[in-house]
Amino acid sequence: MVDDNLRATPVRVSLPASVAADIGSLKKAVGSILDKLGCPACCSGHDILFELQRDIVLKGKLSDRAQVFASSNSIMRSGSLQNIPTVRVGITPKAVNKIDGVFAAIERVAELSGHAACATGCDMRFQQERIFVLDERLGVDEQVMTLG
């Protein structure tokens, strides 16, 4: 039987933003990285507080972000568990200096920060998202997708 006190203890995972942004971003297969964190104890309510770090080798493309390499480091925040394997991820400055890296960063900046570009027409992203979600998966008539 699972101890309720242990069940209430939160599971803590640390992820670099570049990895976390891909999880559930719906651009790639989702959940796979969290699945691979895979300490079974997490799901059984044990008191596990660990920090996970990851190393990403860009090889010139941020699209290679999914290449995750296990490291032998064990970094424990609580100090209660010393031997949980961890993975380290980072983006090398060299990679960001490459055109692809900065291009990808520009794409992210445009997604997350900037002013909309100049057009006096329409932006279809939201409607495309609606069609993807509703039309293709749920078979709702396209007329329903009209915004506004």
Added chain:
Amino acid sequence: MAEYADFRPPKLGIGFIFSAGLRPFLQHNSSVLDVLEIEPQTLWLADDPFQGPFHEFTAGIDLIAELPGHKLVHSVGVPLGGTRPPCPAQSELLRATAARLDSPWISEHLSVAGTPHQAAGFLLPPLQTEKGVATAVRNIRRFAEMTDRPVAIETGVAYLARKPFEMSDGSFVARVVEEADCGILLDLHNLYCNELNGRNSIDSFLSEIPLERVWEVHLAGGVEMDGYWLDSHNGTMPKELFARAVEIIKKLPNLGALNFEIFDTFLNNIDFDIFDAITEELRFIWNLAGSESTVAVEIQSPVSESNIRDKPTSLIPSPEEWEHALTKSVWKCEHGKTIWSQDIEPLSLYTRLAQSFRGSMLAQALPRTMRYLLIREQGKISELMQRYFLSINPKLYTPLEANAFVKWLDEDETLDPLLRALTEYDIAFLNIIREGLPQIVKFPGNPASVFEALAEARMPEQPPPPTWEIEILPDSFTIDDFKSHTILS
């Protein structure tokens, strides 16, 4: 004002509006374009859309500077046709960017973007009266002083019909550029829209403007919606527009650049063959530039004030009244309150278009939140979004819009525990960029099954406890990357 009366633009060549979506095409053929036109505000953070401070993603500008070809700065945040004066903070950042990229001139829109304190969320047509001319001239002179560059104003699209008390489109532009002593960015697709939509013919417009002041031309593709041809930048230019451009370009003796506009969303959908076809068309047109410029161009006298005085002055709004009425109508969907009944339909269109941009900003910045809402609300999503659009004014910058939406969802009591966690997860990335600090997101359980369900367009179930705390660490770029060019207003 800085004196640019003798300015003649250098012959830069053909180009595209820069976006990350251009990457594969530049890799495919890095020398095919002579020019990259940069919209700097798309790489900024802003704490307030009007007053700033504004922070530039300097690494991005540095990369652009290193790419082959000439660079031109095309501002999208300081439209010069309304009573909102050009923002000093934005202008200073644009000045620095233009200097770094060695942009020979800066272009901005001869449009209205709302009132001085209220964004319409869309570029709207300026009031084409004497007072409208004076307003635009004042703005252009000020903008040129602050940016320390020659300024070219872009001719806009207008889905509204011209009012009886207004000058013709060409006369208005002619008056403005002559009095402000500036250049023209002739957007031929905008003119094409205006012609197809019955507002003004291209020939009529061109017969009224000083063609020697055209420094730059824009071309683009569009799409039909609700009986209007939209300037949607969604692909190749129409064949008819290409044919018109070939003839028009011959009459432009001082053309410095010919740039193509295509929105990132659509750039992702075209292949190398289409890109190559567009650039071949641009090159063909460019090679004809100015070839018939010795042909005398008859410049018609602009409409004088006396023509306008024939109309009852009580019906002529001030620029302030014009902007307020348009902005409120577009933002608040009060289309029926216009005194011009023919405007009801186009004002509805403006509302729809403005909302499409706001919705798309949210889909980009809050992908998990929006997917969850779409699945949960299904047919009621329009009603929900409409309530938001009517309640909250447009924020222009993605993080501001995203944060405003999440706050509104909370106040609207729309958040359930799972949606709250998803909004926190999405907002965490915006906060990391702005604050540069790790963010902790609480999830009611293992988020993997939630993300999987969203990807499959299934309504996710709330995961069982324990709670997960996901710490998201800054690792790619944060506010530090924006700090090297931050301008306080």
